[in-house]
Amino acid sequence: MIILTTKSKNKKSKLFSSDSLATISLLISFIVMAIFFTSQSEFFFTSTNFANLARTLAVVGISSIGMTLVLITAGVDLSVGSVAALSGVLASMFWLELNIPLPISSLLALLTGALVGLINGLIITVLKINPLITTLASFSIIRGLAFVISDGQTNMLNNQGFYFIGRGNILGIPFSLLVMIVLYFIFFIILRYTSFGRNLFAIGASPEMSRLAGINVDKHLLISYTVTAFLAAFAGLIIASQLGSSAPRAATGLEFTVITAVVLGGTSLAGGKGTLIGTLIGVIILRVLNNGLVLMEVSSFYQEVARGVVLLLALSFDQIRSGFLHLRRERT
Amino acid sequence: MSKVLEMRNICKSFYGVKVLKNIPLELESGEVLALLGENGAGKSTLIKILNGDYQMDTGKILIDGQEVDFKEPSDSEKHGIKMIYQELHYAADLSVAENLFIGHLAKGSGPIGKHLIDWKKVNQDAKKALGLLNVDIDPKAMMRDLSVIERQIVEIIKAIYGNAKILVMDEPTAALTPPEVEMLFKIVNDLKAKGVAIIYISHRLEEVFHIAQRVMILRDGNHVATKNIEEVNSDSLVELMVGREIEERIIELSDNKATAPALEVSGLNKFGSFKDINFKLYEGEIVSIFGLLGSGQISLTRSIFGAERADRGSIKVYGHERKIRFAQDGKNAGIGFVPIDRKVRGLVLDMSVLKNLTLSNWNNLLTLGFFKNKKERAHSQKWIDALGIRMAGGIDTAVKFLSGGNQQKVVLARWLEANVKVLILNEPTWGVDVGARSDIYDQLDMLAKQGLAILVVSSDIHEVLAISHRILTIYDGQLTAEFSHKEASQDLLLNAAAGRLA
Numbered sequence: 001m002i003i004l005t006t007k008s009k010n011k012k013s014k015l016f017s018s019d020s021l022a023t024i025s026l027l028i029s030f031i032v033m034a035i036f037f038t039s040q041s042e043f044f045f046t047s048t049n050f051a052n053l054a055r056t057l058a059v060v061g062i063s064s065i066g067m068t069l070v071l072i073t074a075g076v077d078l079s080v081g082s083v084a085a086l087s088g089v090l091a092s093m094f095w096l097e098l099n100i101p102l103p104i105s106s107l108l109a110l111l112t113g114a115l116v117g118l119i120n121g122l123i124i125t126v127l128k129i130n131p132l133i134t135t136l137a138s139f140s141i142i143r144g145l146a147f148v149i150s151d152g153q154t155n156m157l158n159n160q161g162f163y164f165i166g167r168g169n170i171l172g173i174p175f176s177l178l179v180m181i182v183l184y185f186i187f188f189i190i191l192r193y194t195s196f197g198r199n200l201f202a203i204g205a206s207p208e209m210s211r212l213a214g215i216n217v218d219k220h221l222l223i224s225y226t227v228t229a230f231l232a233a234f235a236g237l238i239i240a241s242q243l244g245s246s247a248p249r250a251a252t253g254l255e256f257t258v259i260t261a262v263v264l265g266g267t268s269l270a271g272g273k274g275t276l277i278g279t280l281i282g283v284i285i286l287r288v289l290n291n292g293l294v295l296m297e298v299s300s301f302y303q304e305v306a307r308g309v310v311l312l313l314a315l316s317f318d319q320i321r322s323g324f325l326h327l328r329r330e331r332t
Numbered sequence: 333m334s335k336v337l338e339m340r341n342i343c344k345s346f347y348g349v350k351v352l353k354n355i356p357l358e359l360e361s362g363e364v365l366a367l368l369g370e371n372g373a374g375k376s377t378l379i380k381i382l383n384g385d386y387q388m389d390t391g392k393i394l395i396d397g398q399e400v401d402f403k404e405p406s407d408s409e410k411h412g413i414k415m416i417y418q419e420l421h422y423a424a425d426l427s428v429a430e431n432l433f434i435g436h437l438a439k440g441s442g443p444i445g446k447h448l449i450d451w452k453k454v455n456q457d458a459k460k461a462l463g464l465l466n467v468d469i470d471p472k473a474m475m476r477d478l479s480v481i482e483r484q485i486v487e488i489i490k491a492i493y494g495n496a497k498i499l500v501m502d503e504p505t506a507a508l509t510p511p512e513v514e515m516l517f518k519i520v521n522d523l524k525a526k527g528v529a530i531i532y533i534s535h536r537l538e539e540v541f542h543i544a545q546r547v548m549i550l551r552d553g554n555h556v557a558t559k560n561i562e563e564v565n566s567d568s569l570v571e572l573m574v575g576r577e578i579e580e581r582i583i584e585l586s587d588n589k590a591t592a593p594a595l596e597v598s599g600l601n602k603f604g605s606f607k608d609i610n611f612k613l614y615e616g617e618i619v620s621i622f623g624l625l626g627s628g629q630i631s632l633t634r635s636i637f638g639a640e641r642a643d644r645g646s647i648k649v650y651g652h653e654r655k656i657r658f659a660q661d662g663k664n665a666g667i668g669f670v671p672i673d674r675k676v677r678g679l680v681l682d683m684s685v686l687k688n689l690t691l692s693n694w695n696n697l698l699t700l701g702f703f704k705n706k707k708e709r710a711h712s713q714k715w716i717d718a719l720g721i722r723m724a725g726g727i728d729t730a731v732k733f734l735s736g737g738n739q740q741k742v743v744l745a746r747w748l749e750a751n752v753k754v755l756i757l758n759e760p761t762w763g764v765d766v767g768a769r770s771d772i773y774d775q776l777d778m779l780a781k782q783g784l785a786i787l788v789v790s791s792d793i794h795e796v797l798a799i800s801h802r803i804l805t806i807y808d809g810q811l812t813a814e815f816s817h818k819e820a821s822q823d824l825l826l827n828a829a830a831g832r833l834a
Contacts, residue, residue, distance in 0.1 A: 194447060198426075208421050212421065214436075272423050
């Protein structure tokens, strides 16, 4: 038996992995927040408000799935907001200008979104340009194209079927929320139980190790960026459906809300670490924070401030905690 | 015995520079072939060709007499060629079990199940694999929560589990303690008995004599010799590797009758790391702290320098009590510190030799707050000449292109430039080859003669015996014994460092 100097440590890590600990502290802060808002506003803890909340979760929620994948691979995608805007614009343009039936127009918009992701992925893997730079460029290019294609105009999308995506209910539950829940479930399974999902973590932790283990790193990155853009395009359709119109200005700043939610949920910007459950809680926390502040009639300027403060607080706690763990480990 | 691997006339060039010239290699099943050579001799290139990471220009590889063509590492893996790399590649936030089977996690059964990972089976397999080495590591523990040694063990298991036919071990013992090295050798012998052929790369010659049947020596991309282990001894091996003789080191024991100790540590404590540390280090003296890894020595030296903070105790430099809380304090007190992982903490790899040399010594070189290029260059050149730092492209070469030994010298030079009085070195020759190693020893010797007080932390017993005037042993955070150069022997040191002192 090898004399291990650190036997006792293993036992400890069994009780609470740092991952589950992060999720638990996130949940606790969520509950504290909910209690606070309930005490501050009589409207907060009402079914009307919950229905309202549920309807507004899907856009950020669905986009955050893709972002989680990409961040796990140690990448990032800044173009999700632009892709969402382009998707709405394209759906309306295909329909209004080219007279393509709206379902097919929507599908084409989704595919175009996926194509943008594929191109992002190709630039990152083939040209080996840093993901931050690549998607910063496409953030700008795609947003610009949305303006060019729509000529800067907002277009009405007057179609009951299309409205259903963002406004419809099934058994009283918003359709978009149902889609989101299904997607979370599917991607939870993918991340936890498929080689593809697990390989993303390996790639994020060490591309070199992954390559040596026979993992096709480029293929995995391509798929991740494509999926991310596809989901962003879908979020764009939800926005257009909810607004009843497509605008090139839509989803401005979505990428930062999404990154905030994902990071809040414990996914590491350094890659190799993250959970979809964390992301989902992160999304809900941001949404509830926003909703609660609105109900408390806090000015929207302060809401921006609050969002940033919450992010910093969450990460500081995480840092202090891991710093503490690190100190105890320093000896080895 | 059957020939399991044959490499014929392997040639490889990078950008027109021939790094391998007609290298032959033969390997029989159940034997250990030690592959020796200085850094840059072509060992790792040869190995990377074998595992499919690099493509050879010309030559042939035959496995069991069949010619093979490896396009990527996964191809060679299919033929049972497994590697244990010098630098560990692992995913810190994934479990031990997952790290073991990355790329081929066990799947379940059934139409849907066969696409999904069966975690129960993965963990069971991991337990079985860990059982191979009889170690107490929880397969579900995160890699991040393991010690360096445990991580290395996981890496070794990862390589040997499954159908390893040819195992390549690149300096597998670099981070292991002596009992663990023994453990590893036992594993190697087991594998040998099972018919696994092993290519063993190490800079530690005594290991080679212990474990190998044959040695193959490369120098500057040439095949120098392949010999049975009985035909060679340490000296002849070194000569073959370096191409010249390296003299046996004889320590001249200078009398250190300095009035005051250069460094005096008393009552230094840090909870969980070290306890009641008292020692003195005199001017012109090299003192080594020898201990098994994880005995607290690293934390101790870090605390003396200020990279960590001790709980209590006093540190005096030339009689003056110094409050050391940050690295800046250590530096101001005249203490230099060469960390254990120089690549991460000691150098900026992408910066030039010049910039690295002057990195922490801006003040001396500033004129009215600005750098003067000429002055900076002159200063740096002085050290390059003094320490014999060798680099291909001159002073503006990025440090990452230097060999381990020369990198270490750059770190050294930086502290000397800063005019330190006490120099602390952690494992100064890890990853440094034989030739450069004796070079570094000579430098330390010379510096000590000039009055520098040097404190070396090392887990290499030969190194400790070769360079120190005095040796302190550390066990479980406490100094257990002190030996003069004359008194010290391997037995005594090992016993003291294992806490088995009468």
